Amino acid sequence: MSKRMPISVTVNGETREEYVQPRKLLVDFLREDLHLTGTHVGCEHGICGSCTVLMNDEAVRSCLMFAVQANGAELRTVEGLSKHGKLHPLQEAFQEQYGLQCGFCTPGFLMTACDLLEHGQDYTEDEIRVALSGNLCRCTGYQSIVESVQVAAEKMRKG
Amino acid sequence: MKPVSFDYFAPTTVNEAVALLEEHGEDAKILAGGQSLVPMMNFRLVRPTCLVDINQIKDLAYIHEKDDRLHIGAITRHRDLETSTLVQQCNGLLLEGVQLIGHTAIRTRGTVGGSIIHADPTAELPAILAALDGEVRLIGPNGQRTISWRDLFVTFFTTVIEPVEICDEVIIPRLPSDAGWAFEEFTRRHGDFAVAGVAAVIVTDNNDRCTDARLAITGTAPTPIRATQAELFLVGKSLTQTTLDEAGRLVSTEVEPESDVHATADYRKHLAGALTTRALQRAVARCHSRKDQQEK
Numbered sequence: 460m461s462k463r464m465p466i467s468v469t470v471n472g473e474t475r476e477e478y479v480q481p482r483k484l485l486v487d488f489l490r491e492d493l494h495l496t497g498t499h500v501g502c503e504h505g506i507c508g509s510c511t512v513l514m515n516d517e518a519v520r521s522c523l524m525f526a527v528q529a530n531g532a533e534l535r536t537v538e539g540l541s542k543h544g545k546l547h548p549l550q551e552a553f554q555e556q557y558g559l560q561c562g563f564c565t566p567g568f569l570m571t572a573c574d575l576l577e578h579g580q581d582y583t584e585d586e587i588r589v590a591l592s593g594n595l596c597r598c599t600g601y602q603s604i605v606e607s608v609q610v611a612a613e614k615m616r617k618g
Numbered sequence: 619m620k621p622v623s624f625d626y627f628a629p630t631t632v633n634e635a636v637a638l639l640e641e642h643g644e645d646a647k648i649l650a651g652g653q654s655l656v657p658m659m660n661f662r663l664v665r666p667t668c669l670v671d672i673n674q675i676k677d678l679a680y681i682h683e684k685d686d687r688l689h690i691g692a693i694t695r696h697r698d699l700e701t702s703t704l705v706q707q708c709n710g711l712l713l714e715g716v717q718l719i720g721h722t723a724i725r726t727r728g729t730v731g732g733s734i735i736h737a738d739p740t741a742e743l744p745a746i747l748a749a750l751d752g753e754v755r756l757i758g759p760n761g762q763r764t765i766s767w768r769d770l771f772v773t774f775f776t777t778v779i780e781p782v783e784i785c786d787e788v789i790i791p792r793l794p795s796d797a798g799w800a801f802e803e804f805t806r807r808h809g810d811f812a813v814a815g816v817a818a819v820i821v822t823d824n825n826d827r828c829t830d831a832r833l834a835i836t837g838t839a840p841t842p843i844r845a846t847q848a849e850l851f852l853v854g855k856s857l858t859q860t861t862l863d864e865a866g867r868l869v870s871t872e873v874e875p876e877s878d879v880h881a882t883a884d885y886r887k888h889l890a891g892a893l894t895t896r897a898l899q900r901a902v903a904r905c906h907s908r909k910d911q912q913e914k
Contacts (some may be wrong), residue, residue, distance in 0.1 A: 461623050479668070484660070502896040504657035511723050516696065523656040527626055528673060529870060545727030574722065592808040593721025 466530040471493065471539030479526045485519075486510040488526035489536060497537040497566050501595070508594030512536050518574035525599040537566035540573065548614035549573060549607070558607030560598035567594050572608045580612040587612075621659035632678070632757055632786050633759045635670055639782045640759050642668040648784060650675070650693060650732030653724050672822075678731070678786055681735045683708060686792040692731025692785045700725060709793045709816060710904075711749065711799040715742040718801060731785040734770075737777050739810045740837040742801065744771065748842040749817040749834035752790040758783035771841035794830070796912070797821045798905030800866040802897040803836065804889050813837055813881045816869075818897035820852070824907050828852045833865075833897075838873035838890050845869045848894065857902050868894030 462477065463478035470493060477492050484503075488514070491585045501509035503522045510521040514533040540547035549569050552558065559565040574592045575582070582590070587608050588601070595602060625642075629635040629639060639646050649655060650673070654912050656666040661667035665705040671676065678693035683703050699705050699716045706713055719733070719742055720723055732891070733743045734754060746752070748768040759782055770777050779785060793799060803815030814837035821830040831852035849866040855861045869889030875882045 461625050461711065464626065480623070482621045484620070484762075503660050507651060508721070508723065514726075514889055517726040519651075519726050520723050522660065523652055523724075524728065525626070525656075527628075528652075528671060568910075571723065590722060591809060593723055 466527055468526075468529050468531070469533045471535055479564055481527050483526045484522055485524040485526045486521035488529075489521060491536075492526075495536050495538050499563055499566055501563070501567075506595070507564070507567070508571060509564050509567040509592065511570045512533060513570055513574060516574070516577065518571050525531055535570070535573075540569060547573070549611040552607040552611035552614060554605040554606075555613055556603050556610055558599070558604045564594060564596045564598075568596065568604055572611065573607070574610055575599065576608070576615055581618045582612060585611065620662065621656075622662060622664055622665045622667075625668045626633045626671065627669070628674045628831040629677070630674050632675060632784060635672055635675065635784050636759055636782065637669075637758060639671045639784065639807070642670075644781045648672055650735075651728040652722065652732075652736070653696065654732070654736050655726040664783035668711075672784065675678065677695075680704045681705065681810040683792070688712070688790045688792065688808070690730050690788045693710060696720075696721070696725035696728045696730070696733070699730065702848055707829060708789065709750075709792060711801060711819060712746055712790060715746045715801040715817060718742050718803055718812075718815075724809075730788050734775055734787050734788060735775060735779055737771055737775050737841065738811070739774055739840055739842065740803075740815065742803070742812075742815065742817075742836070744840045745803070745815060745817045745834040745836045747788070747790065748844055749819055750791050750793070752788065754785050755787040755789065756780075756783045757786050762786075764789070767842075773840040794821050794906070795818065797830075797905070797907060798901035798908065800897040800904065802900070804893060814875075814886050814893060816890065816893040818894065818899045818901045820857070820898065820901045822857065822902075822909075826856055828855050828857055831865075832868040833869065833894060835873055835890050837870065837896075838886050843873070845872050845890075845894070847872045852898075855897070859899075862898040862902070864896050866893075884893040 467476045499509040501507035505520045505523045512521045646668040649669045649671040679689040680691040683893040686726045799819045803812035817834040831849045848865045873890045875883045875886035
């Protein structure tokens with residue numbers, strides 16, 4: 460068993476210092492060590508997108524990184540989307556447009572869409588579909604998710 | 619927790635990384651973007667006892683142009699290529715190919731050097747290296763060597779890189795300013811590994827005759843290959859639809875794929891041909907529109 464290493468990460472604005480084994484995946488660190496269970500573990504090999512989080516404002520698959528690699532990084536998870544009890548425009552839109560059913564894939568979709576919409580809000584439906592293509596949903600058939608992202612983009616454009 | 623236990627090192631210089639590789643020998647693996655290695659570790663298909671994480675070697679993240687060649691640091695992310703104005707200006711084929719790699723979250727982490735040294739025969743960057751006659755620079759305990767793509771790829775997921783070497787730079791020649799290009803591939807779902815793909819570059823003279831043709835094919839051999847018969851056929855020809863169809867037919871007879879769980883050999887041959895014609899059509903159209911712009 461290799462030695463635990465100290466890491467310091469900022470998660471949703473809060474600095475957390477922990478000791479982790481090098482082999483601990485970032486997603487397991489978030490869920491087991493920080494008890495942030497909003498980030499879901501699906502396929503564990505980078506196919507389903509459920510574990511997507513933002514690292515330094517860019518979407519990454521947290522099952523394809525080790526926690527030690529996030530040392531010094533700024534992470535954002537689904538828990539950090541709402542501010543002061545107010546839902547993020549994406550969360551509002553998913554609620555209004557029925558962008559989820561069982562909810563398992565939703566945190567990953569929200570964080571993937573968050574990266575997309577923070578880098579622009581003017582996308583065609585095709586562009587949104589391509590941007591979401593790395594996330595799998597087995598309930599909705601995607602139509603309502605695409606519509607949710609379109610509505611969220613509109614909300615964010617208006618500020 | 620899925621991967622087996624390993625010792626973790628995060629050197630900040632290439633020399634330090636090479637020293638670690640020397641010290642730990644074949645038990646050590648380099649961790650670059652991790653988008654292929656970590657899934658294999660999660661499945662325990664790969665069980666390194668030592669990981670040398672090169673993500674902290676910040677000097678290896680750069681894109682610059684010198685002598686008509688793009689020099690790309692090995693740890694440069696796919697996403698950085700995609701958003702680079704330099705890449706947009708001087709290598710449209712690279713831009714088009716990189717956008718076909720996985721999905722945004724994969725491209726945020728995946729690296730240029732990692733993708734090439736991983737040597738997946740269906741991957742985009744090795745094919746672009748082949749189409750443009752690119753090279754990689756390898757650094758080991760005895761100094762550095764620069765290897766052309768032709769000498770780099772050995773077979774599936776295997777290059778000539780030694781266990782004590784690290785790839786620190788990828789060198790890709792600039793596209794000629796009057797070239798047309800296209801990258802076509804077939805995947806079952808967007809962002810999946812391709813079944814087959816074609817990177818095409820063509821240059822034509824003022825009489826619309828082809829003066830240079832490059833066709834790199836993925837998914838039909840253990841490494842990316844160039845379809846030399848079809849390339850030779852195209853040079854000197856006027857690029858009509860009949861010619862492009864014939865080039866596709868030549869490619870489908872030239873490649874010798876094997877059947878596997880994803881596709882039969884016949885289907886791969888068919889795809890390679892059809893994708894070649896399709897890529898050439900778009901390359902020719904680009905060639906024409908660039909010429910029109912230059913005339914204006």
